[in-house]
Amino acid sequence: MPASPETVFRALDSFRIETPSWGYADTGTRFGKFHQPAAAIDMDDKLADAAHVHRLTGCCPTVATHVLWDFAPGVDASVVASKAQALDIRIGSINPNLFQDQLYKLGSVGSPFETARDQALAHILDCIRIGKATGSRAVSLWFADGTNYPGQDSIRERKHRFEAALKEAHAHLSPEQILLVEYKPFEPAFYQTDLADWGMSFLTAKKAGPQAKVLVDTGHHYLSQNIEQIVAWLLDEDMLGGFHFNDRKYADDDLTLGSIDPYQIFRIFHEIHFFAWERGGKYPDIEYMIDQSHNLKPKIEAMIQTVCTAQELYAKAALVDHEALVQAQRKGNIVDAEMSLKKAFNTDVSVAIADWRGTKGLEADPLAAHRASGYAEKAAVERAKRRQELGIATEHSYA
Numbered sequence: 001m002p003a004s005p006e007t008v009f010r011a012l013d014s015f016r017i018e019t020p021s022w023g024y025a026d027t028g029t030r031f032g033k034f035h036q037p038a039a040a041i042d043m044d045d046k047l048a049d050a051a052h053v054h055r056l057t058g059c060c061p062t063v064a065t066h067v068l069w070d071f072a073p074g075v076d077a078s079v080v081a082s083k084a085q086a087l088d089i090r091i092g093s094i095n096p097n098l099f100q101d102q103l104y105k106l107g108s109v110g111s112p113f114e115t116a117r118d119q120a121l122a123h124i125l126d127c128i129r130i131g132k133a134t135g136s137r138a139v140s141l142w143f144a145d146g147t148n149y150p151g152q153d154s155i156r157e158r159k160h161r162f163e164a165a166l167k168e169a170h171a172h173l174s175p176e177q178i179l180l181v182e183y184k185p186f187e188p189a190f191y192q193t194d195l196a197d198w199g200m201s202f203l204t205a206k207k208a209g210p211q212a213k214v215l216v217d218t219g220h221h222y223l224s225q226n227i228e229q230i231v232a233w234l235l236d237e238d239m240l241g242g243f244h245f246n247d248r249k250y251a252d253d254d255l256t257l258g259s260i261d262p263y264q265i266f267r268i269f270h271e272i273h274f275f276a277w278e279r280g281g282k283y284p285d286i287e288y289m290i291d292q293s294h295n296l297k298p299k300i301e302a303m304i305q306t307v308c309t310a311q312e313l314y315a316k317a318a319l320v321d322h323e324a325l326v327q328a329q330r331k332g333n334i335v336d337a338e339m340s341l342k343k344a345f346n347t348d349v350s351v352a353i354a355d356w357r358g359t360k361g362l363e364a365d366p367l368a369a370h371r372a373s374g375y376a377e378k379a380a381v382e383r384a385k386r387r388q389e390l391g392i393a394t395e396h397s398y399a
């Protein structure tokens with residue numbers, strides 16, 4: 001059944017998704033890295049690639065930055081913001097790096113060492129300053145903190161250290177800024193992670209202050225955990241700040257979105273549309289971001305694939321007949337209730353999305369348009385040459 005174009009158009013008109021700078025550069029697993037000649041070398045390349053993806057999709061106006069990987073020490077962040085602006089994009093979330101420095105061996109803000117805690121907090125405050133200088137809204141916190149062996153440190157003490165640091169960070173936010181608190185149950189800490197699940201992020205964010213919210217990375221859950229239920233609860237508590245979208249088969253696999261389980265992403269989007277429908281069409285303020293590390297697929301193709309999948313699933317989820325769903329729920333009609341979701345999920349939205357792109361002056365198929373543009377081939381030649389000149393033929397700063 002083809003989709004009602006008005007609903008699809010309305011959904012896509014308001015849908016924006018942020019691409020990550022690190023998704024354009026060479027990445028790998030902890031076992032190794034397979035290099036791509038077209039991969040971005042520096043921030044200028046990452047901005048160019050992000051702008052190219054936005055030009056083709058029309059829905060990725062911001063790029064997430066990882067401070068240590070993207071901003072050279074002492075660089076004027078507003079200059080980077082101007083470069084982005086010149087390319088018709090903006091700097092999006094600012095991600096501190098609280099895990100690579102040797103000082104963070106036992107953690108950052110949760111470390112038993114005061115020097116590590118002080119450095120981590122100072123870095124977060126720097127990121128808040130970078131956010132102000134670049135006109136970006138979200139400072140997005142992910143902590144590798146935790147312990148690897150029972151008894152290694154006091155779990156409660158670490159909790160208190162987190163509460164103190166995030167409260168202090170929150171006090172430095174401008175009224176426009178938000179603090180996103182991401183959780184992850186495992187890796188690199190393998191006994192206990194300080195912010196291991198949404199409840200821990202929720203409490204820590206609540207204690208930090210009203211501008212702190214929870215960030216849900218879809219890869220950061222145990223297998224079979226009901227992520228849409230977490231989303232529904234966070235929406236109901238006005239605590240859902242944003243997403244890091246990716247897919248996984250096992251753990252934090254960072255695969256392209258919907259490559260394994262598109263229905264799960266659909267169900268997450270359904271919770272958001274359903275919530276907004278109950279509120280007369282008022283959508284919550286959510287930062288939709290991609291966090292994937294496709295080290296085998298060509299970088300830009302993988303990014304476009306994820307963006308298009310996100311649009312498709314967001315549009316499909318908007319098609320759920322909420323009236324019918326609520327009627328079925330009230331009658332205890334499980335089959336019809338479930339079918340209202342399935343019917344929307346099984347609707348073909350490809351023509352409606354292509355038409356929407358047409359109304360925005362975009363090509364109907366961004367992936368085909370990218371392939372036809374010759375952008376990747378040109379980048380491969382130019383970047384391979386530059387790598388040689390710089391003496392970094394196969395290396396990149398991402399560790």
Ligand code: LRH
Pocket residue numbers: 022095142182184217244252291
């Ligand atoms: C941690 C994480 C976090 C980091 C990103 C590179 O697994 O999801 O968001 O900032 O990966």
Ligand code: MN
Pocket residue numbers: 142182217244291
């Ligand atoms: Mn993440």
Ligand code: MN
Pocket residue numbers: 217219220252291
């Ligand atoms: Mn992750």
